[in-house]
Amino acid sequence: MPSWIKRGALALALVAVAVAAEFAMPVIIPDTAWRVLVQQALVAVVIALSLNVINGMAGQFSIGHAGFVGIGAYTSAVVASHMHARLGSPTDYSFAHSFMIVPPAIIAAGLVAAVFGFLLGLPSLRLKGDYLAIVTLGFAEIFRLLIATSSPGAPEGTLSHTIGQLGGQQGYGGPEDRGIAQYAGGFWLVGGAITAIIIAWRLKFSGWGRALRALRENEVAAAAVGVDPTSYKVTSFVISAIGGGIAGALLAGMRDGTPTVQPDQFNFFFSFDAITMVILGGSGSVSGAVLGGIFVTVTNRIIEQLQRLDSVEAFRIAHPDVDLNALRMVVYAAVLVALMVMRPSGVFGEREIIKGRRGPAEKPA
Amino acid sequence: MAALDLKHVSKRFGGLKAVSEVSFTVPERSIFGLIGPNGAGKTTVFNLVTGVYDFEGSITFGDTSLRGKKPAQIARLGIGRTFQNIRLFQSLTVLENVLVACEKRRRAHLGAALLRSPLFFRDEADMAEQAMKLLAIFKLEHMADEISTSLSYGNQRRLEIARAMMLKPKMLLLDEPAAGMNYGEAEGLKEQIRWLRDEFEITVVLVEHNMQVVMGVCEDIHVLDHGETIAHGPPDKIKKDPKVLAAYLGEETEEEAQSEAAAGEASP
Numbered sequence: 001m002p003s004w005i006k007r008g009a010l011a012l013a014l015v016a017v018a019v020a021a022e023f024a025m026p027v028i029i030p031d032t033a034w035r036v037l038v039q040q041a042l043v044a045v046v047i048a049l050s051l052n053v054i055n056g057m058a059g060q061f062s063i064g065h066a067g068f069v070g071i072g073a074y075t076s077a078v079v080a081s082h083m084h085a086r087l088g089s090p091t092d093y094s095f096a097h098s099f100m101i102v103p104p105a106i107i108a109a110g111l112v113a114a115v116f117g118f119l120l121g122l123p124s125l126r127l128k129g130d131y132l133a134i135v136t137l138g139f140a141e142i143f144r145l146l147i148a149t150s151s152p153g154a155p156e157g158t159l160s161h162t163i164g165q166l167g168g169q170q171g172y173g174g175p176e177d178r179g180i181a182q183y184a185g186g187f188w189l190v191g192g193a194i195t196a197i198i199i200a201w202r203l204k205f206s207g208w209g210r211a212l213r214a215l216r217e218n219e220v221a222a223a224a225v226g227v228d229p230t231s232y233k234v235t236s237f238v239i240s241a242i243g244g245g246i247a248g249a250l251l252a253g254m255r256d257g258t259p260t261v262q263p264d265q266f267n268f269f270f271s272f273d274a275i276t277m278v279i280l281g282g283s284g285s286v287s288g289a290v291l292g293g294i295f296v297t298v299t300n301r302i303i304e305q306l307q308r309l310d311s312v313e314a315f316r317i318a319h320p321d322v323d324l325n326a327l328r329m330v331v332y333a334a335v336l337v338a339l340m341v342m343r344p345s346g347v348f349g350e351r352e353i354i355k356g357r358r359g360p361a362e363k364p365a
Numbered sequence: 366m367a368a369l370d371l372k373h374v375s376k377r378f379g380g381l382k383a384v385s386e387v388s389f390t391v392p393e394r395s396i397f398g399l400i401g402p403n404g405a406g407k408t409t410v411f412n413l414v415t416g417v418y419d420f421e422g423s424i425t426f427g428d429t430s431l432r433g434k435k436p437a438q439i440a441r442l443g444i445g446r447t448f449q450n451i452r453l454f455q456s457l458t459v460l461e462n463v464l465v466a467c468e469k470r471r472r473a474h475l476g477a478a479l480l481r482s483p484l485f486f487r488d489e490a491d492m493a494e495q496a497m498k499l500l501a502i503f504k505l506e507h508m509a510d511e512i513s514t515s516l517s518y519g520n521q522r523r524l525e526i527a528r529a530m531m532l533k534p535k536m537l538l539l540d541e542p543a544a545g546m547n548y549g550e551a552e553g554l555k556e557q558i559r560w561l562r563d564e565f566e567i568t569v570v571l572v573e574h575n576m577q578v579v580m581g582v583c584e585d586i587h588v589l590d591h592g593e594t595i596a597h598g599p600p601d602k603i604k605k606d607p608k609v610l611a612a613y614l615g616e617e618t619e620e621e622a623q624s625e626a627a628a629g630e631a632s633p
């Protein structure tokens with residue numbers, strides 16, 4: 001069978017899976033809470049895969065991925081909600097209409113995030129390790145605080161008033177605060193996750209991915225064979241930012257998610273979760289990022305549920321000063337420490353579940 | 366015609382003049398030796414030519430001035446190099462190490478890779494074939510899928526040369542390729558350097574302490590000591606040059622031993 005037929009058939013099959021997900025998800029998973037969990041896991045896969053480009057393949061250390069995701073979420077929320085209003089605000093968020101809303105929202109989110117990825121990629125040329133990490137953290141926090149401290153009630157003409165149109169600390173709920181449009185159902189979420197996996201895989205097992213890994217291993221030697229550190233590092237930041245921005249768009253538009261975006265969703269803990277997803281699975285591994293994303297999402301939910309137990313509730317009332325949310329950090333810290341002791345390079349290392357083209361997947365390290 | 370031309374080239378590191386007022390011309394398709402005791406400034410000259418550091422004076426490669434050019438640009442101009450303290454892409458396989466060096470020649474760029482277009486597959490197959498040919502020349506083809514650090518020291522050195530050759534360079538800079546080799550291996554290396562020059566019509570500049578190799582293969586030799594030129598000429602003349610002999614004999618003194626330790630740490 002010629003390869004183009006095979007590839008075409010595979011593409012059709014994947015589209016069919018995504019379409020099936022759109023209609024089957026509410027049937028198979030009638031419980032909204034479970035559906036939200038699945039949708040969050042799908043978004044987490046995109047988040048982890050996009051961060052993996054910087055933190056895994058390029059070997060840099062960004063702790064500000066929340067910034068890109070947040071920028072994507074806000075951008076898409078604004079675009080989608082306005083287009084939704086233009087359609088006359090139908091209440092059913094139909095699958096047919098989603099084709100008019102989701103693509104522009106995703107593209108806008110990706111583009112705006114790409115601009116910030118480019119700007120953040122520039123210092124990565126001069127800064128290494130901890131210093132770059134601090135810059136990425138600063139970027140994400142500035143983004144979050146700019147939105148959180150602005151207010152639509154501020155005097156007209158001020159920056160606070162302008163940014164305040166995004167709702168400030170209260171969060172953004174679309175024009176006239178009627179809730180943001182939520183068109184990203186199973187089709188877009190499953191399709192997004194599948195597309196992200198395919199792109200991540202092809203990036204890794206391409207000349208570009210190889211050169212990026214070479215740069216990570218030895219910058220002087222890579223430059224000496226014509227690999228320009230500048231263009232590769234900046235490109236990796238831009239690609240990662242685009243992925244993060246699109247993940248944000250999916251997160252904001254998630255069919256069963258909350259109809260607002262809040263600045264505090266994108267705090268440091270969000271970035272920390274993203275890092276955990278990448279490190280747990282194995283930095284540089286596509287399979288690892290996918291499983292890491294799912295694992296962290298599910299674990300977060302389990303910990304959340306545990307907090308609802310009567311006994312825990314009683315403990316909370318008895319000790320109001322104990323922040324049970326911080327428990328999550330304790331759990332991850334423990335898991336990460338245990339992992340670093342037993343498998344320092346994550347569950348998969350840089351390997352994959354299945355073979356890639358001439359990649360390290362072929363040879364266990 | 367000159368492949369490489371240095372005029373009054375100097376380099377300071379703080380108070381230390383690592384290279385001072387060095388001028389020499391490397392004839393095209395020659396095998397040219399750059400020698401001198403430890404800390405003489407040989408590796409620094411390579412680093413200046415390949416754009417790792419900026420410099421005073423002028424360096425021209427063919428007709429192109431190398432002033433202000435970055436390492437990747439210089440590599441693309443056609444200067445390949447190896448490193449005194451081996452610099453492989455450690456977690457990459459032997460084949461992948463070589464493949465990285467053909468990124469600049471690639472016709473299938475990121476877009477083609479993402480679409481996995483026919484051009485991408487053709488390109489990958491072409492490049493892999495070229496890389497395997499080079500590996501075969503250096504007798505590394507049966508280790509193509511090994512992780513590069515699992516190779517023996519001598520094979521790692523040969524892999525570095527193969528990687529540099531994948532650039533299709535016009536000039537090859539070798540920094541102590543014979544380090545750690547025994548008599549037989551060094552003889553083999555001599556043959557290989559001559560063969561590479563003839564087969565690929567390249568110019569070779571060789572930094573080497575192993576006199577068996579230097580005197581046996583170089584047509585022209587430039588001698589540095591403490592960053593300054595102390596002699597220049599064909600091997601027969603250099604062998605007898607009193608200044609050269611004095612510089613090499615003086616190497617055993619305590620002062621030199623200290624600068625040797627410093628050079629080992631500082632040079633990339």
Ligand SMILES: Nc1ncnc2c1ncn2[C@@H]1O[C@H](COP(=O)(O)OP(=O)(O)OP(=O)(O)O)[C@@H](O)[C@H]1O
Binds near residue numbers: 383404407628
């Ligand atoms: N990046 C650097 N910073 C400071 N000093 C340096 C640097 N690179 C080299 N030097 C110094 O410049 C001098 C020349 O060093 P270089 O490495 O060029 O010597 P070499 O001739 O290659 O010696 P060897 O035979 O030991 O390799 C040494 O004194 C070294 O310490």
Ligand SMILES: [Mg+2]
Binds near residue numbers: 407408409449632
């Ligand atoms: Mg040296």
